[in-house]
Amino acid sequence: MSFEGVRRRGAAAVERVGDPAERFTNPVHEARTAAILGIALAVAFTACFTTGVLSHLIQNPPSWFAWPSRPAGFYRITQGVHVTTGLASVPLLLAKLWVVYPHFTALPPVRSVGHFFARLALLPLVGGAVFLMVSGVANVARWYPWTFFFPRAHFWAAWITIGALVVHVGVQWATSRAALRRAAVAERNPILVRATSGERRGFLAGVAGAVGLVWVATSGGTVAVLSPLSALAQRRPEDGPQGLPVNKTAVGAGTEELADDPTWALLVEGRVDTPLRLTAADLAALPQRSATLPIACVEGWSASARWTGVPVRDLLALAGAAGDAEVRVESADDSLYGRSDLNRSHAADPDTLLALLVNDEPLHPDHGAPLRLIGPNRPGVMQTKWVTRLVVR
Amino acid sequence: MSGAPAPTAPAGPVRAGRAPWVGAIVGVPIMGYGLRGVFVDAASTKPAELGRWLVGGALVHDLVLVPLVLVAGWVLHRVVRAGPTRSVLTWCLATSGVLALVAWPFVRGYGRQASNPSLLARDYARGLAVYIAVVWAVGAVVLVAETVRRRRSGPPRSGRRAREAAPPASVEATPVVSDGV
Numbered sequence: 370m371s372f373e374g375v376r377r378r379g380a381a382a383v384e385r386v387g388d389p390a391e392r393f394t395n396p397v398h399e400a401r402t403a404a405i406l407g408i409a410l411a412v413a414f415t416a417c418f419t420t421g422v423l424s425h426l427i428q429n430p431p432s433w434f435a436w437p438s439r440p441a442g443f444y445r446i447t448q449g450v451h452v453t454t455g456l457a458s459v460p461l462l463l464a465k466l467w468v469v470y471p472h473f474t475a476l477p478p479v480r481s482v483g484h485f486f487a488r489l490a491l492l493p494l495v496g497g498a499v500f501l502m503v504s505g506v507a508n509v510a511r512w513y514p515w516t517f518f519f520p521r522a523h524f525w526a527a528w529i530t531i532g533a534l535v536v537h538v539g540v541q542w543a544t545s546r547a548a549l550r551r552a553a554v555a556e557r558n559p560i561l562v563r564a565t566s567g568e569r570r571g572f573l574a575g576v577a578g579a580v581g582l583v584w585v586a587t588s589g590g591t592v593a594v595l596s597p598l599s600a601l602a603q604r605r606p607e608d609g610p611q612g613l614p615v616n617k618t619a620v621g622a623g624t625e626e627l628a629d630d631p632t633w634a635l636l637v638e639g640r641v642d643t644p645l646r647l648t649a650a651d652l653a654a655l656p657q658r659s660a661t662l663p664i665a666c667v668e669g670w671s672a673s674a675r676w677t678g679v680p681v682r683d684l685l686a687l688a689g690a691a692g693d694a695e696v697r698v699e700s701a702d703d704s705l706y707g708r709s710d711l712n713r714s715h716a717a718d719p720d721t722l723l724a725l726l727v728n729d730e731p732l733h734p735d736h737g738a739p740l741r742l743i744g745p746n747r748p749g750v751m752q753t754k755w756v757t758r759l760v761v762r
Numbered sequence: 763m764s765g766a767p768a769p770t771a772p773a774g775p776v777r778a779g780r781a782p783w784v785g786a787i788v789g790v791p792i793m794g795y796g797l798r799g800v801f802v803d804a805a806s807t808k809p810a811e812l813g814r815w816l817v818g819g820a821l822v823h824d825l826v827l828v829p830l831v832l833v834a835g836w837v838l839h840r841v842v843r844a845g846p847t848r849s850v851l852t853w854c855l856a857t858s859g860v861l862a863l864v865a866w867p868f869v870r871g872y873g874r875q876a877s878n879p880s881l882l883a884r885d886y887a888r889g890l891a892v893y894i895a896v897v898w899a900v901g902a903v904v905l906v907a908e909t910v911r912r913r914r915s916g917p918p919r920s921g922r923r924a925r926e927a928a929p930p931a932s933v934e935a936t937p938v939v940s941d942g943v
Contacts, residue, residue, distance in 0.1 A: 516811060536793070
């Protein structure tokens with residue numbers, strides 16, 4: 370029997386998804402393929418959602434949440450997972466939606482009240498998933514073709530999408546289980562379905578290949594060994610002033626003259642016994658400490674360097690701050706990310722530095738000259754540059 | 763709405779059971795929390811604009827992207843006979859398309875900043891071209907391997923030659939990609 374004959378027989382034996390499946394002749398438009406892709410997407414979405422919510426909590430900590438300063442490279446991993454998984458999910462989502470597309474044209478469009486609500490829940494699911502991927506990719510490419518504030522829109526859309534995903538998993542639970550079990554039965558009696566399961570495996574292998582290619586092409590900013598292969602990554606980890614990438618430049622922040630400003634000095638104020646005013650020379654005269662720490666951007670890239678400067682906790686001790694002090698770090702850059710908070714754990718960590726040097730050179734203006742915050746396990750946006758003041762609380 | 767039937771799974775004969783209710787009871791409040799967040803945070807999220815993006819994403823996918831793919835598949839069906847060639851072509855076209863989609867904002871360089879050369883630092887058009895070339899090269903290799911395998915498993919010819927032409931075991935497992943729509 371010809372390949373085509375077996376394929377057609379098998380295809381007829383496979384349960385089709387939805388009415389107008391007659392027009393969709395490819396046998397992968399069926400429940401088992403959909404279930405397998407659905408499971409992969411659910412895992413990817415859960416990873417993105419968890420790491421995304423975590424990043425949001427770190428940047429907007431509620432009273433019950435205290436992000437520790439250790440392990441030093443943990444945030445670079447969680448956020449790397451967020452961005453690389455999100456990008457690699459693009460082919461997965463497109464494949465899944467294509468497999469179930471016959472449902473979109475199914476007749477009659479609504480079969481029952483339950484079916485109506487199940488279909489209604491697909492709008493926030495599909496719209497949300499597409500939006501999260503489009504906006505995430507655009508953000509990584511620093512493209513903002515909208516007026517809303519990306520982090521908030523992405524965050525709240527993620528809650529809507531993940532809620533819709535839970536609804537969808539409930540609706541499809543029985544179908545998917547049956548499809549997965551039925552295939553197990555069929556594998557014991559393989560002759561009838563061999564051709565179609567071959568089609569399915571081929572399709573899934575093709576999707577996996579596309580996922581792998583997108584992952585390799587885009588992950589080099591996070592996974593350093595992939596960088597030479599990652600032709601589509603937004604950064605090279607070694608590319609930028611002093612061999613380090615930059616997100617906000619001194620020109621962008623209007624702080625390019627700060628390092629040459631003779632009136633610049635660091636103020637340490639707030640809940641302290643002795644407020645301090647320290648010039649660059651004063652800071653350089655204090656005991657210095659070096660630490661190798663990554664800049665880990667929320668956009669997924671990260672790069673390590675050796676930073677040298679004064680530990681924040683030494684300055685707190687010098688000013689006579691309490692042992693449980695928390696600190697607001699303020700910058701000459703008065704934009705949204707021109708300040709960040711050090712919780713108790715971060716303020717007390719010996720490697721949380723106000724750095725004067727990177728890789729033993731004075732900071733480039735784009736890296737925050739004359740003085741920047743750099744600490745372990747912090748998002749890049751919270752490594753405040755062009756520091757002017759510590760407010761102890 | 764007591765007495766309303768539980769949402770039935772579209773496959774038909776499978777009984778949905780309790781799972782849809784569990785999903786709705788857990789999922790709807792999560793959606794509600796997200797929706798509430800959009801409006802509480804309205805100054806940042808611009809609900810009307812965000813709503814257009816959320817609905818627009820689904821509509822653009824369902825009414826523009828998929829129909830284009832379907833047309834491409836239909837044309838492929840007309841032009842190429844069913845078989846490994848068509849399957850491999852399908853995979854190459856689809857994967858090239860996905861790569862182009864992901865690469866688009868990078869290739870166009872919408873986010874470039876003159877003051878920040880470390881941002882979008884690569885030649886993305888060239889990178890995309892290289893990746894698409896790799897996709898088609900992989901496709902060609904799979905096709906050659908598949909042709910060799912078929913010739914071998916066809917009516918026996920001079921046995922020794924066919925055995926020598928046999929691909930390595932890993933190629934045996936290389937599946938035929940789905941063909942057409």
